[in-house]
């Protein structure tokens with residue numbers, strides 16, 4: 519199960535809760551990159567630029583989408599590379615957590631850990647990123663979940679319902695073989 523969506527959509531928060539609910543291991547691709555590099559995301563952006571971070575991100579997405587049965591929270595820009603989209607789409611169920619820019623803004627404004635938002639006008643950046651990335655999130659997603667004003671625990675139960683509906687629709691087991 520792979521979560522995609524913009525910064526502040528709640529991928530890390532919801533992913534952690536969802537993994538607990540499903541009894542699966544949770545991995546956040548940003549945390550994984552930090553542990554592999556021995557440095558935080560801000561340091562990687564400062565020393566290697568966004569391009570350096572994206573290379574590390576592609577390696578992480580390739581490895582993690584092959585790990586069995588994990589819940590993976592990706593970073594907001596993970597869908598930018600076509601090869602990442604391919605890894606995600608082909609290797610698991612992709613859920614797009616879709617939050618409006620106002621919500622993204624409210625949830626990211628106090629946190630200084632996102633280098634792309636450390637600019638004078640983070641709202642404009644979030645808007646611009648959203649117009650570029652929303653079609654890519656939609657392209658890669660099997661399920662789209664709005665995350666506006668829903669509490670994390672409620673989000674997880676809604677998501678569980680959506681996942682059950684998704685598996686019911688895609689279950690190709692012949693009826694005779696069920697039970």
Ligand SMILES: Nc1ncnc2c1ncn2[C@@H]1O[C@H](COP(=O)(O)OP(=O)(O)O)[C@@H](O)[C@H]1O
Pocket residue numbers: 523524525526527528529530531532591625626665667668669670673
């Ligand atoms: N459904 C939600 N309702 C309220 N706050 C949330 C929700 N989801 C996430 N948050 C809060 O928003 C902030 C960003 O969430 P995070 O999970 O880091 O987002 P992402 O990984 O998508 O960037 C965190 O402070 C988190 O507690």
Ligand SMILES: O=C(O)C1=C[C@@H](OP(=O)(O)O)[C@@H](O)[C@H](O)C1
Pocket residue numbers: 523524525526529530548559592593594595596631632633634
């Ligand atoms: O949107 C982006 O390009 C980024 C999102 C961040 O992750 P979250 O979406 O979890 O904040 C992190 O990967 C990095 O700061 C770049």
Ligand SMILES: [Mg+2]
Pocket residue numbers: 529530546548591592593
């Ligand atoms: Mg995150």
